[in-house]
Amino acid sequence: MLFNRTALTATRAFSTSARRETKVAVLGAGGGIGQPLSLLLKSDPLVSSLSLYDIRGAPGVAADVSHVDTASEVKGYAADQLDQALEGVKVVVIPAGVPRKPGMTRDDLFNTNASIVRDLAASVARVAPEAHILVISNPVNSTVPIVAETLKKAGVFDPRRVFGVTTLDVVRSARFVGEVTGKDPKETAITVVGGHSGPTIVPLLSQNKNAQGVKGEVYGKVVHRIQYGGDEVVKAKDGAGSATLSMAYAGAKFTNSLLRGLNGEKGVVTPTFVRSPLYEDQGIDFFSSNVELGPEGVQKIHPIGEITAEEQKLLEACLPELKKNIEKGKAFVNKA
């Protein structure tokens, strides 16, 4: 053994406090995110069964991950087995699609990823209409509305069951604010609201007492780093893709939060991009804010709370961009 169980437990991205177990599918399981995400989900005791699907490579990933010594079952499905992969699934995590290369925005991925996500969502609507769908594929600000509109068309949309995974922004915020304050990231948890791309990522440092002292140039730099953390990785990978390992960690962490909520654990609150009433009066009907997760999925959407003048400015820059991204996603599904 390379490490003992205590050490492994200590480094886990998830909590184990609840008991009921659930069948989870990963669509895009052969990819840069999909592989480590599948491994982390295999280690989550709340996952009873893992269904790994990709247009290439999923059976191999499943064979590999299935040797890990946890109780869950793992099955891999080939390109023509999507329906079988979705049978009986309660949670579907979607990291399928192409990642950025240097110089690209997330919106540049729209042309390829929009149809991938729409087609996968249509299959979920048909085979597992009550599944909770966790969207990782970019651009999240558009792919989440694409999933919602696709489910609506199929007559099975429930806003409590569709989530954009923005957890990587939360993970980065805690880490980067931890760095500039000299605190453990556990003490610098930051609520991040808005969406998931550049100016639509709005971290609310003022709501954490350990981050309130971050001001001036340091504040500007850390906010910029949170908003453009994805670019930092894309640049460093130099054409080989975008964040995969930290994203797998974030995806497993959010999945575990959802599973705990579904299992009835109280007080599971985390930011996620969902159908939201908060800015609906401005024509923005998807928004990320703190959401309490419960037995049906979204249980309560928290308002953003008190914010500073600086954060208000960030929010004003976020909203018009977010509105465009959401409308683009909806229009894609509803075009003639």
Ligand SMILES: NC(=O)c1ccc[n+]([C@@H]2O[C@H](COP(=O)([O-])OP(=O)(O)OC[C@H]3O[C@@H](n4cnc5c(N)ncnc54)[C@H](O)[C@@H]3O)[C@@H](O)[C@H]2O)c1
């Ligand atoms: N939400 C976030 O914070 C976040 C973070 C990082 C990356 N991403 C996004 O996640 C996506 C995946 O990134 P990656 O690095 O894993 O890319 P990747 O290219 O390494 O993997 C993508 C996988 O999707 C598969 N795929 C393509 N079409 C498919 C389909 N129709 N059905 C099933 N699988 C399909 C591919 O075969 C591949 O294995 C990208 O869009 C990326 O921008 C989002």
Ligand SMILES: O=C(O)C[C@H](O)C(=O)O
């Ligand atoms: O930056 C990207 O394209 C991937 C992801 O959205 C990220 O934030 O790392």
